[in-house]
Amino acid sequence: MSEFSNVTVVKEANIFFDGGVTSRTIIFSSGSKKTLGIMMPGEYVFNTAGAELMEILSGDLEVQIAGIDSWKPVKGGESFEVPASSSFRMKVKTVTDYCCSFLA
Amino acid sequence: MSEFSNVTVVKEANIFFDGGVTSRTIIFSSGSKKTLGIMMPGEYVFNTAGAELMEILSGDLEVQIAGIDSWKPVKGGESFEVPASSSFRMKVKTVTDYCCSFLA
Structure with a gap:
């Protein structure tokens, strides 16, 4: 089990798509943020403000990034930007189960 | 938004009932733990080792505690032990959305 220590956790969850995707916001001493979240089976579209790194801790999905026609399979232990x-x-x-890092 | 600061968060989620209930473990400097979790609509049964306080941050459920016949409605802002x-x-x-505190 890996851990984030000396962090602040926002108590209330972020809830999207009627609970299809939910997450907790983790704030680091540097001020940077990550979210630790769960996605239930289904199809979802998210927009990005800054660049994001999606680290898949466990699970199985396919991702299509805007402007790219192909779908990329991603499973636990892999990530995509x-x-x-x-x-x-x-x-x-x-x-x-995923960890999203906000890169910029 | 309320927060827990100076805590450790276990990165990998706790996943129960095929994702029906999922949570993150939060460890405090005292060594005590809480979990911040999400329950999807459905029926669930949990056992307790030590006593637990279930704080409902948002949502709507009914709870029946072992040995008590009646079902107690609980909604966001309320809790049960x-x-x-x-x-x-x-x-x-x-x-x-809930926060579970392990009381003993």
Whole structure:
């Protein structure tokens, strides 16, 4: 089990798509943020402000990043990056645990 | 938004009932733990080792604690306690955000 220590956790969850995607915001001493979240099976589209790194802790999905036709399979232990001011579509196949880092 | 500061967060989620209930473990400097979790609509039964305080941050459910016939409605802003070495059954009506404190 890996951990983030000396952090602040926002108590209330971020809830999207009627609970299909939920997450907790983690704030580091540097001021940077990550979210630790769960995606239930389903299809979701998210927009990005800054670039994001999506680290899949466990689960199984396919992702299509805006401007790219192909779908990329991603599973636990793998990750994908989404540019700033972009969007990404996901087909989540199994309950998926993720960590999202906001890169800029 | 309320926060827990100077805590450790276990990165990997706790996943129960095929994602119906998921949570993150928060460890305080005192060594005590809480979990911040999400329950999707559905029926769940949990056992307790030590006593637990379930604080409902948002959502709507009914709870029946072992040994008590009646079902107690609980909604966001309310909480319920479960004794040690007991169990509780929940009928979750809407996506529910909770904080579980382990009392002993």
